[in-house]
Amino acid sequence: MFDTLQDRLAATFKNLRGKGRLTDADVDATAREIRIALLEADVNLSVVKEFVNAVKVKARNAEVSQALNPSQQIVKIVNEELTEILGGQTRNVRFSKQPPTVIMLAGLQGAGKTTLAGKLATWLKREGHTPLLVAADLQRPNAVKQLQVVGERAGVHVYAPQPGNGIGDPVQVARDSITEAERKLYDVVVVDTAGRLGIDAEMMQQAADIRAAVQPDEVLFVVDAMIGQDAVNTANAFQEGVGFDGVVLTKLDGDARGGAALSIRKVTGKPIMFASNGEKLEDFDVFHPDRMASRILGMGDVLTLIEQAERTFDAEQSAKAAAKLASSKGGKEFGLQDFLEQMKAVRKMGPLSKVFGMLPGMGQLKDQLENIDEKEIDRVEAIILSMTPSERADVTILNGSRRSRIAKGSGVTVSEVNNLVNRFVEARKMMASMAGGAMGGMPGMPGM
Numbered sequence: 031m032f033d034t035l036q037d038r039l040a041a042t043f044k045n046l047r048g049k050g051r052l053t054d055a056d057v058d059a060t061a062r063e064i065r066i067a068l069l070e071a072d073v074n075l076s077v078v079k080e081f082v083n084a085v086k087v088k089a090r091n092a093e094v095s096q097a098l099n100p101s102q103q104i105v106k107i108v109n110e111e112l113t114e115i116l117g118g119q120t121r122n123v124r125f126s127k128q129p130p131t132v133i134m135l136a137g138l139q140g141a142g143k144t145t146l147a148g149k150l151a152t153w154l155k156r157e158g159h160t161p162l163l164v165a166a167d168l169q170r171p172n173a174v175k176q177l178q179v180v181g182e183r184a185g186v187h188v189y190a191p192q193p194g195n196g197i198g199d200p201v202q203v204a205r206d207s208i209t210e211a212e213r214k215l216y217d218v219v220v221v222d223t224a225g226r227l228g229i230d231a232e233m234m235q236q237a238a239d240i241r242a243a244v245q246p247d248e249v250l251f252v253v254d255a256m257i258g259q260d261a262v263n264t265a266n267a268f269q270e271g272v273g274f275d276g277v278v279l280t281k282l283d284g285d286a287r288g289g290a291a292l293s294i295r296k297v298t299g300k301p302i303m304f305a306s307n308g309e310k311l312e313d314f315d316v317f318h319p320d321r322m323a324s325r326i327l328g329m330g331d332v333l334t335l336i337e338q339a340e341r342t343f344d345a346e347q348s349a350k351a352a353a354k355l356a357s358s359k360g361g362k363e364f365g366l367q368d369f370l371e372q373m374k375a376v377r378k379m380g381p382l383s384k385v386f387g388m389l390p391g392m393g394q395l396k397d398q399l400e401n402i403d404e405k406e407i408d409r410v411e412a413i414i415l416s417m418t419p420s421e422r423a424d425v426t427i428l429n430g431s432r433r434s435r436i437a438k439g440s441g442v443t444v445s446e447v448n449n450l451v452n453r454f455v456e457a458r459k460m461m462a463s464m465a466g467g468a469m470g471g472m473p474g475m476p477g478m
């Protein structure tokens with residue numbers, strides 16, 4: 031997602047490097063490049079026009095900055111404008127003061143509603159809520175079962191019509207689910223509704239009827255980012271037929287060019303509230319316009335990375351490792367066991383290419399990132415696991431015979447073992463020198 035746009039914009043900014051100040055001609059040329067980049071990304075034409083104009087006006091009126099060179103100045107302006115078209119502020123769920131809060135999902139079939147219901151439930155649980163999922167998609171024969179499977183995986187109760195009762199009335203099911211939630215003290219109800227492959231009047235009416243019956247606090251329009259400009263048309267149809275309060279973009283992990291994401295807020299006037307980027311329950315996040323803008327500009331998404339780290343890291347274990355690195359001379363108390371634990375913690379955050387991709391400046395290293403060999407990391411783990419605890423604690427005791435035993439045990443060559451040990455000692459030295467507090471401060475704009 032956004033790959034081509036990212037490359038294009040980076041190339042545009044590069045052209046401005048080395049310039050002392052921005053002339054009107056520079057601004058015009060840059061604006062033209064940005065226009066092409068956005069059109070290629072399949073962004074809605076009126077959105078592109080508005081965007082490019084705003085950048086031009088701001089760039090022309092920008093004061094000569096002491097702190098930023100012209101290239102950085104343009105990046106700053108584009109960053110602000112991207113944040114703006116993506117919605118500006120993060121829009122949080124409005125929870126009802128009188129539970130249950132009712133969230134209704136609407137969208138075409140295949141948009142990812144049912145998957146989203148599970149993700150939303152997982153997220154709600156983490157936020158301290160007790161959600162109930164409701165199967166009001168009685169159109170597709172398998173839909174109820176699918177939601178039940180998703181609910182089970184998320185560890186959340188699913189309210190569904192009893193099997194054998196015929197097709198059932200989805201409006202009635204939705205209505206009953208609210209009573210059930212009140213009775214059993216669920217504080218958030220997520221209603222999954224039926225979708226069709228195309229927009230049709232009957233489906234729209236059914237969704238509108240469910241909406242009228244359950245009076246949701248939030249109606250979320252779920253849309254597949256892969257459908258590009260069509261997302262905008264579909265959104266408009268749903269806006270008219272059912273109405274909605276927020277948008278959820280799904281399949282951001284795909285190779286969509288980003289047009290849907292960049293157009294939908296401006297065209298519908300409704301905020302993007304969540305984004306889905308994979309098939310697993312964890313592949314989901316609250317949508318932050320500013321972070322997405324930074325990510326598009328290759329400035330990384332450090333905040334999301336930190337949040338993911340906080341979710342997966344064991345704080346105590348992490349603090350212990352840091353203390354070991356900072357304490358004794360050269361961090362020698364930090365052994366391979368600590369390293370192994372840290373590595374496992376990082377891997378829990380997802381595939382390394384995804385994790386590193388969120389770091390500033392890594393946008394340009396995309397190709398290498400895709401080639402990160404997870405198997406290599408498996409090998410490192412295997413080598414460490416073949417060591418005894420005392421070897422892991424102190425690598426200096428690793429003589430020739432120990433090394434060859436470890437190599438045999440982990441199915442690698444002795445030189446691979448040597449390699450790992452040497453690299454570990456080097457890395458430890460570096461980490462130890464940073465552990466004294468030299469890591470503070472936000473990273474600057476990369477590559478400028």
Ligand code: GDP
Nearest residue numbers: 139140141142143144145280281306307308309
């Ligand atoms: P629904 O018809 O709207 O309920 O859509 P589903 O939840 O059944 O999703 C349709 C397909 O898209 C399923 O195969 C999902 O696994 C897949 N899917 C849903 N969300 C995502 C996502 O964010 N990324 C990817 N790659 N696949 C997704």
